[in-house]
Amino acid sequence: MAGSVTEMENKQVVLTEYVTGFPKESHLAVRNGGKIQLKAPQGSVLVKNLYLSCDPYMRGRMSPPKAGGDPNFASFTPGSPIQGFGVGKVVDSGVAEFKSGDFVWGVTSWEEYSIISNTKTLFKITNTEDVPLSYYTGLLGMPGVTAYFGFHDVCAPKKGEYVFVSAASGAVGQLVGQFAKLAGCYVVGSAGSKQKVELLKSKFGFDEAFNYKEENDLDAALKRMISQYNLEHHEGVHNLAAMIYKRVRMQGFVSFDYFARYSELLDDVVPYVKEGKIAYVEDVAEGLENGPAALVGLFSGRNVGKQVVAVAHE
Amino acid sequence: MAGSVTEMENKQVVLTEYVTGFPKESHLAVRNGGKIQLKAPQGSVLVKNLYLSCDPYMRGRMSPPKAGGDPNFASFTPGSPIQGFGVGKVVDSGVAEFKSGDFVWGVTSWEEYSIISNTKTLFKITNTEDVPLSYYTGLLGMPGVTAYFGFHDVCAPKKGEYVFVSAASGAVGQLVGQFAKLAGCYVVGSAGSKQKVELLKSKFGFDEAFNYKEENDLDAALKRMISQYNLEHHEGVHNLAAMIYKRVRMQGFVSFDYFARYSELLDDVVPYVKEGKIAYVEDVAEGLENGPAALVGLFSGRNVGKQVVAVAHE
Structure with a gap:
């Protein structure tokens, strides 16, 4: 019905408690985050998360907060979804730079749908043909x-x-x-x-x-x-x-200091990928349920290649 | 008598044994090294040492030899004079680049007179008027x-x-x-x-x-x-x-990697010294006898400013 707003269940991966030493799967929990309206507030975009990136720096954000840290690396909040880089599809947009249907990569939350208010750190994915979308968590992320x-x-x-x-x-x-x-x-x-x-x-x-x-x-x-x-x-x-x-x-x-020069990476690297001169190996865990094991597995070297969590394929 | 060669007593500071931990004065000894003929062999220069430089890197050369080290920082030989940077006056020269009476700075030995065979690392001092000679162990060394x-x-x-x-x-x-x-x-x-x-x-x-x-x-x-x-x-x-x-x-x-660009230092710094815009503080120990205490004193911070040993003033 025109004008109506769709609501969806929104599964999430949350931090259960701050981590000291090696992280365990029990430090993370998969939960139903309740219903989310698929409507972007003004100034934000609402994305459907497709691929989430498991990166070692995320370990630092699982530690208790420290004074004077870089806000980009602030501690996660226990009970809330963790954050990280990911690839998503814009479902609804409250900013001019993005429109529904766009693929984007940037910092998002570990859940099925996210409202991203800091759209300055979001990149629009313009090339979806020459490389798999998931590469925007890795080679092109x-x-x-x-x-x-x-x-x-x-x-x-x-x-x-x-x-x-x-x-x-x-x-x-x-x-x-x-x-x-x-x-x-x-x-x-x-x-x-x-x-x-x-x-x-x-x-x-x-x-x-x-x-x-x-x-x-x-x-x-x-x-x-x-x-x-x-x-x-x-x-x-x-x-x-x-x-x-x-x-x-x-x-x-x-x-982060080099994100303003991202286009140099695309211009230089994508041709190599097309010519088969650069390979990229990913280790893809299917489903948000497997997210905690995938993220924790980084620290024991379980992954072979770039660890990704596929939340959805489109 | 023309053609005769002068002989001089040659006091030396020798390493008594390899050092572990903090160096002590007893690791060094002042001895009479016997007579030296004031005649430079072909390819070498014979210098009268005036000022010897006490530098922290010399501690490494007091340790037992290690395999694969940089020869510039090779261990001293127990029983032989230690080496370091110094300022001297050429008494006799067996190379074209230097002549008797020249002032030079470079790597020499801790003794009154030294034969320096590696003249490639020796710099001729051309400016003896605007700065004290001893500065060539410090500010201009x-x-x-x-x-x-x-x-x-x-x-x-x-x-x-x-x-x-x-x-x-x-x-x-x-x-x-x-x-x-x-x-x-x-x-x-x-x-x-x-x-x-x-x-x-x-x-x-x-x-x-x-x-x-x-x-x-x-x-x-x-x-x-x-x-x-x-x-x-x-x-x-x-x-x-x-x-x-x-x-x-x-x-x-x-x-050492920058010695080839030494003239840049001279061109830039000497005018500042003449204008009084750069000061240099030295801590001068008089006499080779006081060399061991001066060198060892570096490691307890006894010196105030650049530690120099004055062997002779000309």
């Missing part, structure tokens, strides 16, 4: 921005240099390795299982790869493969002084 | 190169940014602070005594300074003074993850 600008702008390698990537089969690592190969670097990756190590070499074209869980002597493992380069010291924090003589640069960055 | 290129090239600050300098009254720190003020930065320094903190403010023009030994809560001390900037976390190595969200860059560098 936040992890892609992290890998692309982190590698090209922050790391800024030269052709022929040696690049070492840890967590190399993950959402960001698999891209850094492939970007580095395209840039003419010699690329070594580490990952936590035999299967992942295989993937690095067979699928992503890493020059060398090893399972860090099977190496007793990491120094030796790195020396065997990349005798001139030793970027990462896994003893961790006791040998920072080595940074001086080895002229090491260690630099933190946040992908 | 290796610490100057460290401060100048470390600040301008590695740190690369912009006008108006906040700069925090630790060990701020030392050979390098006092310069970094003054370079930062000349670059229009807001400069905060920490040092280990009231006297040094006074010096930072009264002599070197730091905007703020504090005695790190008297601060119970360093976070609070830094917040009180530089609320927007928190470059150095003194808890040390447990909070490296903060580098990510705070977009911190931590970068090691070695001054």
Whole structure:
């Protein structure tokens, strides 16, 4: 009936309590969030969530609140749906930039339908033909921005240099390795299982790869493969002084700072995907019910490739 | 008598044994090294050492040898004179680039007379009028190169940014602070005594300074003074993850890499010294006998300003 507003049940994944140490599935609960009117308030959009992104930074948002933190990384609220990056379809729009039927990616909530009021951080997806929609949680989403600008702008390698990537089969690592190969670097990756190590070499074209869980002597493992380069010291924090003589640069960055340059990533990377020169491996959990296990599984390395939760396929 | 070669007694400071932990005076000994002929072999120069530089990096060279180290920082040999930067006067020359009477600075040995065979790392001192000769162990020597290129090239600050300098009254720190003020930065320094903190403010023009030994809560001390900037976390190595969200860059560098650009330092800094816009404070120990105490004293902060040992004044 014209003018009527549809109401839908809205399943959600909520934080049950703040997390200390490793997160467990019991820290998250799937619940029925009640009915939601499929109508966007003025200034907001109402989206149907399709794909939700599981990212390691979300662990920080499960911790108790800290004073003076970046609001982008504020703690979740126990009893409320958790938030993260996702791909959705606009059901109703209260802003001029988006219209019903648009596909978008950006920060949303873990539920079937979300009202997104901060539409400044929402990107309209214009290319739905050359890449799967889910890639906008990965290759063409936040992890892609992290890998692309982190590698090209922050790391800024030269052709022929040696690049070492840890967590190399993950959402960001698999891209850094492939970007580095395209840039003419010699690329070594580490990952936590035999299967992942295989993937690095067979699928992503890493020059060398090893399972860090099977190496007793990491120094030796790195020396065997990349005798001139030793970027990462896994003893961790006791040998920072080595940074001086080895002229090491260690630099933190946040992908949000590069979102304004997102189009550079699209222009550069999509053609490579179409030519088959960049591959992207996803690990898709079907259904919001499997969201907690998928998110928690990140921290034990259960996922192979980018972990996504498919809430709906359209 | 023409053609005769003068022989001189040659006092030396030798390493007695490799050092573990804090160095003590007993790790060094002053001895008579026997007679030396004041004649340079072909390809070498023979210098009379005037000023020897006490630098913290020398501690590393007192440790037992490690495999695969940079030869510039190789361990000293017990029983032999230690080495370091110094200023000397050429007594006899076996190379075309230097002649008797030239003043030079570079790596020499802790003794009265040295034969320097690696003359590639020796700089001829052309300006002996505008600055004291001893400054070529500091402001216009290796610490100057460290401060100048470390600040301008590695740190690369912009006008108006906040700069925090630790060990701020030392050979390098006092310069970094003054370079930062000349670059229009807001400069905060920490040092280990009231006297040094006074010096930072009264002599070197730091905007703020504090005695790190008297601060119970360093976070609070830094917040009180530089609320927007928190470059150095003194808890040390447990909070490296903060580098990510705070977009911190931590970068090691070695001054040797910039020696080829030494003339830039001279061109830029000497005029400031002549105009009185850069001050340099030295702590000069008189006589090679006082060398061991001067060098060891670095590590307890006994020195105020650049620690130099005057072997002879000409």
